[in-house]
Amino acid sequence: MKPLIKKLVEAVGPSGYEGAVRELVKKEVTKLADDVRVDALGNLIVRKGKQRPGGLRIMLSAHMDEIGIIATHIDENGFVRFTTIGGVYPRTLFGGRVQFLNGAFGVISGERLESADRVHSFEKMYIDVGADSKANCPVKIGDLAIFERPMIDLGSRLVAKSMDDRIAVAVLIETLRKLESTPHEVYFVFSTQEEVGTRGATTAAYGIDPDLGIAVDVTGTGDTPKGMRMAVKLGAGPAVKVRDGGMLSDPRVVRWMSDTAEAAKIPYQLEILEAGSTDARAIQLTRAGVPVGCLSIPCRYIHSPSEMVDYSDVVNAVSLLTVLLSNPIQLK
């Protein structure tokens, strides 16, 4: 699965411009699916199975988009000013490299500050794309870029940009591959525009009108030096979300996911995240409401160019999802 992960995390797909990722995913899933379509906001919707008696219509969602930047101004010396797409932190940018959708590269730096230990605000940063005038700048206002960074394989740990949420895209693809039969009509949704407000999942969920929704996304961990207060750690299994900043999982879904993991002897942990949210929130609030849960891949340094996951959590997430979808579901 590592070559697939590498391909996915090194692809360029900021929110609203997920085309390259969508093409990659499409290639992987077309032979495995009963139906593949792209909706009005660019969500890739992949169906497997046809609803049988006792079966449910299930929506899984993993978002294809990643955070990035967008050019707002090119000055007379060819320096690019920018604003953010999604939740970007100023402290992760300085000295980093960006890759624009049109292929141009650049380095992020900033104005000289009064005090050297201050973090630059976005207004005081710029991107140097190697131009020396507005005329020869390869970037225009409105061009988007992502934080360029190749994946590194540390053995059990993998580090890359956009593990959030390409790691879940990989998990859904592998689950689709492993899922031999299902009593359910399962929609694997590779969603768009999650990082700017779960917009793709909002409209995909409306279109699918599911009986049950599960988002697959990354979550933070509490296992780093003087880190945040959180019980989740790398390598202890995928996390069954109980709540986050925007959603309370349906307790029946939490029980079903945990009980299934126990029975199948797949390691898992329970996740309580105080901030942030996922596509599950959008699915939950669709139409007349949908029971939802979320399976999370523990991830360190989220929304930095070096997000770290444990490979065993990824493999276990695939196993758990496959078991969950292979059998009839009784929420209780």
Next chain:
Amino acid sequence: MTPKKTAPSTAPLIGAEQISLLERLSNAVGVSGAEHEVRKIVMAEIKDLADDIKVDALGNVLATKHARQEPGLRVMLAAHMDEVGFMLVDGEEGLYEFAMVGGIDVRQLPGKTVLVGKDHLPGVIGAKPIHHTTPDERRNAISLDSLRIDVGNGNGKKVHPGDRATFATRFQQLGPSLVGKALDNRLGVATLIELLRHAPAHIELLAAFTVQEEVGLRGARVAGYALDPQLAFALDSTPAGDMPSWDGEESPRYNTRLDGGPAIYVADQGTLSDPRLIQHLLQTAEAFGIPCQIRQPGGGGTDAGAIHKQRAGIPVVSVSVPGRYAHTAALVARLDDWQHTLALMFHALDGLTPAILDLQR
């Protein structure tokens, strides 16, 4: 963008009649939630231009002009009728505390004249005269709590808490410029009326004159749901911050510039525009030699932010007429920018086919 002329434009022109319509729209009072005066003008203007016109539960005017050839691409055009303003909260003897409706900087207010209630009673937002202020007070912004709308004792009984008020500015044409209150977004409303008048035959045109945009895109949300289009354009006005800076430095933040032509949105707080629609607009502008500019990506938002999330999703883009001093007593826009906006939208609609939805994105 450097326009290079390649095709002659057959776009409708803005003449005395259109400017007079804009004048009436600008002078009408339509603070969010009470858009009836603007709605009345719109209804009168479009009654012979559309096949079906209705006012929905929130007060949006939804007008359909059917395609005269099948199958028509269902295209929604939205322009909000409402403007920012004030609401009387409490008071007596003609002096009223008030709240903002929509985003207004309180520093704009002291000393401004206003129109209050449905009878447009004149009032003034009173300010302490310089005789009575301390040097300290003059350095600091005035708080909203300390301001009152003064309608004069005699009129005190004719207004009530809940009445809305707006700036008393009257529309004027100043050389190449248009000056008035509420040009955000009466410019969009006037543009949409002209587009209905000149609707291309192959498009199922779904015009939405929306309410309550300034308080959170509320009208557009239900209008998008009801009309259920295949794609949508929001027509609006956006700030131009292109005034010369005092120190001669190049400003990296101006949003848009006057005389730059219509502003095409790529990203704002609420929307990532569909790249296929952005491309279509840019190619149309180039083909007809229409100047245009990309609005600086950043905050703010338009009706597109609500429309694109309706039902199973709707590709959207926004096109705005740039204007200086938005959300103050007087916005300054350029007639040429408005003309170019109308021309761009006219040709963009004329050249729009269902094939746009099959393009790579």
